[in-house]
Amino acid sequence: MALAVLSMIRNYTENEWISDDFLLQPIWDYLRLEMGNFCRSPLFPVVISVTFYFVLNLPFMIMDIMGESWPRIYKYKIQQKPVKLGKMKEAIVCSLQNQVLFVLPAAIYQWLFRPPISLSVQAPSVAEFVLGLLGNMLIFDFQYYWWHRLHHNYRFLYKYVHKLHHEHNSPCSWTTQYVTGCELVAVGIFANLNPLILNQHFLTTHVAILMNIYVSVEAHTGYDFPWSMASVSPFNLWGGAPTHDMHHQKPLTNFQPFFTYLDNIFGTSSDAAHCESRDPLKKQKIILATSN
Protein backbone atom coordinates (compact mmCIF):
# COMPACT_ATOMS: atom_id res chain seq x y z
CA MET A 1 0.00 0.00 0.00
CA ALA A 2 2.74 2.42 1.06
CA LEU A 3 4.72 1.56 -2.07
CA ALA A 4 1.66 2.26 -4.19
CA VAL A 5 1.23 5.70 -2.56
CA LEU A 6 4.94 6.50 -3.08
CA SER A 7 4.66 5.42 -6.69
CA MET A 8 1.61 7.67 -7.16
CA ILE A 9 3.45 10.64 -5.65
CA ARG A 10 6.47 10.00 -7.89
CA ASN A 11 4.26 9.77 -10.97
CA TYR A 12 2.46 12.95 -9.94
CA THR A 13 5.69 14.93 -9.47
CA GLU A 14 6.88 13.71 -12.85
CA ASN A 15 3.84 15.30 -14.45
CA GLU A 16 4.98 18.04 -16.82
CA TRP A 17 2.72 20.64 -15.18
CA ILE A 18 4.71 20.68 -11.98
CA SER A 19 8.07 19.38 -13.15
CA ASP A 20 11.15 21.44 -12.32
CA ASP A 21 11.88 21.94 -16.02
CA PHE A 22 8.50 23.53 -16.55
CA LEU A 23 8.70 25.90 -13.59
CA LEU A 24 12.18 27.25 -12.94
CA GLN A 25 14.40 26.22 -15.84
CA PRO A 26 12.86 28.68 -18.39
CA ILE A 27 13.20 31.57 -15.92
CA TRP A 28 16.77 30.59 -15.13
CA ASP A 29 17.60 30.11 -18.84
CA TYR A 30 16.28 33.62 -19.59
CA LEU A 31 18.32 35.21 -16.79
CA ARG A 32 21.47 33.27 -17.66
CA LEU A 33 21.32 33.78 -21.43
CA GLU A 34 19.79 37.26 -21.70
CA MET A 35 21.13 38.93 -18.56
CA GLY A 36 24.17 36.75 -17.88
CA ASN A 37 26.76 39.55 -17.82
CA PHE A 38 24.73 41.58 -15.34
CA CYS A 39 24.06 38.51 -13.15
CA ARG A 40 27.77 37.59 -13.12
CA SER A 41 28.81 41.10 -12.11
CA PRO A 42 30.04 41.55 -8.53
CA LEU A 43 27.73 44.58 -8.36
CA PHE A 44 24.60 42.51 -9.09
CA PRO A 45 23.54 41.77 -5.45
CA VAL A 46 23.96 45.40 -4.39
CA VAL A 47 22.17 46.86 -7.41
CA ILE A 48 19.12 44.58 -7.11
CA SER A 49 18.92 44.93 -3.30
CA VAL A 50 19.10 48.74 -3.24
CA THR A 51 16.76 49.15 -6.22
CA PHE A 52 14.24 46.70 -4.78
CA TYR A 53 14.31 48.41 -1.37
CA PHE A 54 13.62 51.89 -2.75
CA VAL A 55 10.97 50.75 -5.27
CA LEU A 56 9.20 48.65 -2.62
CA ASN A 57 8.95 51.63 -0.29
CA LEU A 58 7.27 53.89 -2.84
CA PRO A 59 3.67 52.57 -2.63
CA PHE A 60 3.78 52.57 1.17
CA MET A 61 5.16 56.11 1.15
CA ILE A 62 2.23 57.23 -1.02
CA MET A 63 -0.23 55.47 1.32
CA ASP A 64 1.37 57.20 4.31
CA ILE A 65 1.26 60.61 2.66
CA MET A 66 -2.38 60.15 1.66
CA GLY A 67 -3.19 58.92 5.18
CA GLU A 68 -6.77 59.43 6.31
CA SER A 69 -7.81 60.75 2.89
CA TRP A 70 -7.64 57.14 1.68
CA PRO A 71 -9.98 55.51 4.26
CA ARG A 72 -10.05 52.16 2.43
CA ILE A 73 -6.31 51.82 3.03
CA TYR A 74 -6.09 53.77 6.29
CA LYS A 75 -8.46 51.36 8.05
CA TYR A 76 -5.68 48.76 7.92
CA LYS A 77 -3.22 51.03 9.76
CA ILE A 78 -2.26 49.38 13.04
CA GLN A 79 -1.67 52.59 15.01
CA GLN A 80 -4.52 54.81 13.92
CA LYS A 81 -2.49 57.99 13.68
CA PRO A 82 -0.94 59.66 10.63
CA VAL A 83 2.73 59.07 9.85
CA LYS A 84 4.83 62.12 10.69
CA LEU A 85 6.38 63.33 7.44
CA GLY A 86 9.42 64.65 9.33
CA LYS A 87 10.10 61.16 10.70
CA MET A 88 9.66 59.68 7.23
CA LYS A 89 12.10 62.21 5.77
CA GLU A 90 14.78 61.51 8.39
CA ALA A 91 14.43 57.77 7.71
CA ILE A 92 14.84 58.30 3.94
CA VAL A 93 17.91 60.49 4.52
CA CYS A 94 19.35 57.86 6.88
CA SER A 95 18.73 55.12 4.28
CA LEU A 96 20.53 57.15 1.61
CA GLN A 97 23.43 57.92 3.96
CA ASN A 98 23.77 54.24 4.80
CA GLN A 99 23.87 53.36 1.09
CA VAL A 100 26.65 55.90 0.48
CA LEU A 101 28.71 55.19 3.62
CA PHE A 102 28.38 51.41 3.91
CA VAL A 103 26.75 49.75 0.88
CA LEU A 104 28.66 51.66 -1.83
CA PRO A 105 32.14 50.90 -0.35
CA ALA A 106 31.13 47.22 -0.03
CA ALA A 107 30.01 47.27 -3.68
CA ILE A 108 33.26 48.90 -4.83
CA TYR A 109 35.27 46.36 -2.84
CA GLN A 110 33.32 43.51 -4.50
CA TRP A 111 33.76 45.09 -7.91
CA LEU A 112 37.53 45.43 -7.46
CA PHE A 113 38.37 42.21 -5.67
CA ARG A 114 35.65 39.64 -6.42
CA PRO A 115 35.94 38.00 -9.82
CA PRO A 116 32.76 37.49 -11.88
CA ILE A 117 31.12 34.21 -10.94
CA SER A 118 30.14 31.41 -13.28
CA LEU A 119 26.48 30.47 -13.64
CA SER A 120 25.44 26.83 -13.68
CA VAL A 121 23.31 25.63 -16.58
CA GLN A 122 20.85 23.77 -14.37
CA ALA A 123 18.16 25.63 -12.44
CA PRO A 124 17.47 24.58 -8.84
CA SER A 125 14.68 22.08 -8.35
CA VAL A 126 11.41 23.50 -7.03
CA ALA A 127 11.89 21.71 -3.70
CA GLU A 128 15.46 23.00 -3.40
CA PHE A 129 14.26 26.53 -4.21
CA VAL A 130 11.30 26.59 -1.79
CA LEU A 131 13.17 24.88 1.06
CA GLY A 132 16.12 27.20 0.40
CA LEU A 133 13.94 30.30 0.84
CA LEU A 134 12.38 28.87 3.98
CA GLY A 135 15.78 27.82 5.36
CA ASN A 136 17.18 31.29 4.78
CA MET A 137 14.31 32.96 6.61
CA LEU A 138 14.45 30.52 9.53
CA ILE A 139 18.19 30.99 10.00
CA PHE A 140 18.07 34.79 9.62
CA ASP A 141 15.12 34.97 11.99
CA PHE A 142 17.01 32.89 14.60
CA GLN A 143 20.19 34.96 14.25
CA TYR A 144 18.38 38.28 14.42
CA TYR A 145 16.30 37.23 17.46
CA TRP A 146 19.43 36.72 19.56
CA TRP A 147 21.27 39.71 18.08
CA HIS A 148 18.20 41.87 18.75
CA ARG A 149 17.65 40.59 22.28
CA LEU A 150 21.31 41.14 23.11
CA HIS A 151 21.10 44.72 21.87
CA HIS A 152 18.09 45.41 24.07
CA ASN A 153 19.63 43.76 27.11
CA TYR A 154 22.97 45.56 27.20
CA ARG A 155 22.85 49.30 27.67
CA PHE A 156 26.04 50.00 25.70
CA LEU A 157 24.89 47.97 22.68
CA TYR A 158 21.43 49.49 22.79
CA LYS A 159 22.65 53.04 23.08
CA TYR A 160 25.29 52.93 20.34
CA VAL A 161 23.88 50.35 17.93
CA HIS A 162 20.11 49.83 18.14
CA LYS A 163 18.57 52.86 19.85
CA LEU A 164 18.36 54.90 16.64
CA HIS A 165 15.89 52.40 15.15
CA HIS A 166 13.61 52.91 18.15
CA GLU A 167 13.30 56.64 17.64
CA HIS A 168 10.29 55.59 15.56
CA ASN A 169 7.69 54.15 17.94
CA SER A 170 5.14 54.34 15.14
CA PRO A 171 7.12 52.86 12.23
CA CYS A 172 6.65 53.45 8.53
CA SER A 173 8.19 51.38 5.73
CA TRP A 174 11.30 53.61 5.58
CA THR A 175 11.98 52.78 9.27
CA THR A 176 13.31 49.42 8.01
CA GLN A 177 16.70 50.99 7.26
CA TYR A 178 16.53 53.74 9.83
CA VAL A 179 19.43 52.01 11.54
CA THR A 180 23.02 52.67 12.50
CA GLY A 181 25.82 51.50 10.22
CA CYS A 182 26.66 48.73 12.73
CA GLU A 183 23.13 47.35 12.56
CA LEU A 184 23.03 47.57 8.77
CA VAL A 185 26.35 45.71 8.52
CA ALA A 186 25.20 42.99 10.96
CA VAL A 187 21.94 42.45 9.08
CA GLY A 188 23.78 42.55 5.74
CA ILE A 189 26.24 39.89 6.91
CA PHE A 190 23.43 37.59 8.11
CA ALA A 191 21.41 38.03 4.91
CA ASN A 192 24.33 37.55 2.52
CA LEU A 193 26.23 34.86 4.40
CA ASN A 194 23.35 32.44 5.01
CA PRO A 195 22.89 31.45 1.33
CA LEU A 196 26.64 30.72 1.20
CA ILE A 197 26.44 28.60 4.36
CA LEU A 198 23.53 26.71 2.82
CA ASN A 199 25.45 26.40 -0.48
CA GLN A 200 22.47 27.63 -2.46
CA HIS A 201 21.96 28.08 -6.17
CA PHE A 202 22.44 31.62 -7.55
CA LEU A 203 18.70 31.95 -8.23
CA THR A 204 17.70 30.83 -4.71
CA THR A 205 20.35 33.07 -3.14
CA HIS A 206 19.17 36.25 -4.79
CA VAL A 207 15.46 35.58 -4.45
CA ALA A 208 16.15 34.89 -0.75
CA ILE A 209 17.93 38.25 -0.40
CA LEU A 210 14.99 40.07 -2.05
CA MET A 211 12.49 38.13 0.04
CA ASN A 212 14.35 39.13 3.16
CA ILE A 213 14.03 42.78 2.15
CA TYR A 214 10.33 42.34 1.36
CA VAL A 215 9.38 40.79 4.71
CA SER A 216 11.53 43.31 6.61
CA VAL A 217 9.80 46.23 4.89
CA GLU A 218 6.38 44.63 5.34
CA ALA A 219 7.05 44.28 9.08
CA HIS A 220 7.67 48.03 9.32
CA THR A 221 4.85 49.34 7.14
CA GLY A 222 2.46 49.76 10.06
CA TYR A 223 -0.35 48.20 8.00
CA ASP A 224 -2.06 44.89 8.75
CA PHE A 225 -3.55 44.04 5.38
CA PRO A 226 -5.68 40.89 4.86
CA TRP A 227 -3.11 39.72 2.27
CA SER A 228 -0.01 40.34 4.38
CA MET A 229 2.18 37.48 5.59
CA ALA A 230 0.83 37.61 9.16
CA SER A 231 -2.78 37.47 7.97
CA VAL A 232 -2.32 34.51 5.62
CA SER A 233 0.05 32.41 7.74
CA PRO A 234 -1.57 29.61 9.74
CA PHE A 235 -1.48 29.23 13.55
CA ASN A 236 -0.02 32.75 14.05
CA LEU A 237 3.38 31.37 13.02
CA TRP A 238 4.30 34.62 11.28
CA GLY A 239 4.49 37.81 13.32
CA GLY A 240 4.99 40.40 10.60
CA ALA A 241 3.73 43.95 10.90
CA PRO A 242 1.39 43.49 13.92
CA THR A 243 4.09 42.01 16.19
CA HIS A 244 6.93 44.22 14.98
CA ASP A 245 4.78 47.32 15.28
CA MET A 246 4.16 46.26 18.88
CA HIS A 247 7.94 45.89 19.35
CA HIS A 248 8.31 49.56 18.40
CA GLN A 249 5.67 50.43 21.01
CA LYS A 250 6.91 47.99 23.68
CA PRO A 251 10.63 47.51 22.95
CA LEU A 252 11.11 44.70 25.50
CA THR A 253 8.82 42.37 23.57
CA ASN A 254 8.66 40.64 20.19
CA PHE A 255 12.35 40.42 19.31
CA GLN A 256 11.78 37.96 16.47
CA PRO A 257 11.68 39.75 13.12
CA PHE A 258 9.52 37.30 11.15
CA PHE A 259 8.24 34.23 12.98
CA THR A 260 6.80 34.04 16.51
CA TYR A 261 7.96 30.72 17.96
CA LEU A 262 11.10 31.98 19.74
CA ASP A 263 9.27 34.84 21.43
CA ASN A 264 6.65 32.33 22.55
CA ILE A 265 9.20 29.79 23.79
CA PHE A 266 11.34 32.31 25.69
CA GLY A 267 8.46 34.41 27.03
CA THR A 268 9.41 37.55 25.13
CA SER A 269 6.17 37.75 23.18
CA SER A 270 4.07 40.84 23.90
CA ASP A 271 1.30 38.42 24.82
CA ALA A 272 3.45 36.92 27.57
CA ALA A 273 3.48 38.77 30.86
CA HIS A 274 7.24 38.42 30.94
CA CYS A 275 7.90 41.88 32.34
CA GLU A 276 5.98 41.01 35.47
CA SER A 277 7.24 37.45 35.85
CA ARG A 278 10.99 37.93 35.30
CA ASP A 279 13.63 38.75 37.88
CA PRO A 280 12.80 42.35 38.93
CA LEU A 281 16.47 43.38 39.08
CA LYS A 282 17.04 42.14 35.54
CA LYS A 283 13.83 43.80 34.39
CA GLN A 284 14.96 47.11 35.88
CA LYS A 285 18.35 46.75 34.14
CA ILE A 286 16.68 46.17 30.76
CA ILE A 287 14.30 49.10 31.24
CA LEU A 288 17.24 51.38 32.07
CA ALA A 289 19.20 50.12 29.07
CA THR A 290 16.38 50.71 26.65
CA SER A 291 15.32 54.07 28.00
CA ASN A 292 18.63 55.86 27.60
Ligand SMILES: [Zn+2]
Ligand atom coordinates in the same frame (compact mmCIF):
# COMPACT_ATOMS: atom_id res chain seq x y z
ZN1 LIG B 1 11.96 47.71 13.59
Ligand SMILES: [Zn+2]
Ligand atom coordinates in the same frame (compact mmCIF):
# COMPACT_ATOMS: atom_id res chain seq x y z
ZN1 LIG C 1 14.46 46.59 18.82
